[in-house]
Amino acid sequence: FFCFELSYAVAKGNKxxxxxxxxxxxxxxxxxxxxxxxxxxMKMFQxxxxxxxxxxTKEKMGKNFDLEKEIQNRxxxxxxxxxxxxxxxxxxxxxxxxxxxxxxxxxxxxxDLATKYQIAIVLVMHTIKSIDEKEPFNxxxxxxxxxxxxxxxxxxxxxxxxxxxxxxxKDVLDDMIYFQQDKSSNMKIKLLEDKxxxxxxxxxxxxxxNYVVFKKDILITCGELCSILKLDISANSLGKxxxxxxxxxxxxxxxxxxxxxxxxxxxxxxxxxxxDSYDNNDKNDSFSRAP
Numbered sequence: 001f002f003c004f005e006l007s008y009a010v011a012k013g014n015k016x017x018x019x020x021x022x023x024x025x026x027x028x029x030x031x032x033x034x035x036x037x038x039x040x041x042m043k044m045f046q047x048x049x050x051x052x053x054x055x056x057t058k059e060k061m062g063k064n065f066d067l068e069k070e071i072q073n074r075x076x077x078x079x080x081x082x083x084x085x086x087x088x089x090x091x092x093x094x095x096x097x098x099x100x101x102x103x104x105x106x107x108x109x110x111x112d113l114a115t116k117y118q119i120a121i122v123l124v125m126h127t128i129k130s131i132d133e134k135e136p137f138n139x140x141x142x143x144x145x146x147x148x149x150x151x152x153x154x155x156x157x158x159x160x161x162x163x164x165x166x167x168x169x170k171d172v173l174d175d176m177i178y179f180q181q182d183k184s185s186n187m188k189i190k191l192l193e194d195k196x197x198x199x200x201x202x203x204x205x206x207x208x209x210n211y212v213v214f215k216k217d218i219l220i221t222c223g224e225l226c227s228i229l230k231l232d233i234s235a236n237s238l239g240k241x242x243x244x245x246x247x248x249x250x251x252x253x254x255x256x257x258x259x260x261x262x263x264x265x266x267x268x269x270x271x272x273x274x275x276d277s278y279d280n281n282d283k284n285d286s287f288s289r290a291p
Contacts, residue, residue, distance in 0.1 A: 024082030
């Protein structure tokens with residue numbers, strides 16, 4: 001459902017999850033779905049026919065489907081060809097081994113293909129059944145080569161009737177989005193507000209606030225913060241919390257900037273612009289007090 005709504009939004013130039021899209025042709029490669037299922041979804045969502053949404057099912061693709069050749073033909077036919085969704089990635093793999101070097105090379109080749117034709121290639125992948133919210137991207141099936149080579153990643157899991165989506169990437173800020181399929185609108189995706197209590201400051205964020213007030217001006221990674229403050233969460237999880245609590249930092253006279261991700265890790269610039277009674281010579285401070 002998620003990828004189908006995404007593909008239709010891009011093909012029509014509609015908003016998706018509250019964000020603008022750039023209209024263009026979309027090729028949806030449905031290796032695991034029969035053609036009738038897409039017709040049923042179009043009717044369920046009450047979508048109009050869309051010439052810019054091209055759906056290939058497994059019957060149409062056959063065994064010798066050539067992804068690059070298809071992209072090349074589509075780009076020649078329509079310069080506004082924007083995106084390919086491969087559902088699922090496993091179906092286009094030539095080597096089924098879960099090996100770092102093999103999967104890293106496969107992803108790199110797909111990145112080169114996307115860059116060459118100036119399109120987005122979205123790969124749908126399976127996850128393990130048990131997802132750790134502290135390390136959600138570890139749920140992606142495959143070797144570490146997948147995570148090392150991917151430009152961006154999204155992991156979704158369902159809790160009750162609410163779906164939580166974790167986002168990370170080399171050129172995107174880490175984020176977490178809540179949504180659900182709205183029964184009142186034919187099961188279309190409905191964006192939800194944050195589920196956390198807004199009036200309670202996250203204890204991990206409170207520790208970061210006190211540390212920044214003490215240091216005044218720092219450039220640091222989440223991994224370094226976790227180590228210095230002895231936080232029992234992952235660097236990735238802390239990064240999400242920092243971005244979600246930017247308003248809390250401003251309310252405590254702290255300006256935070258998330259700098260572009262480097263080959264190593266994303267750095268965060270913190271600057272305290274308030275007046276306080278913190279003594280920078282107090283070396284015994286545990287950074288556990290509120291400013």
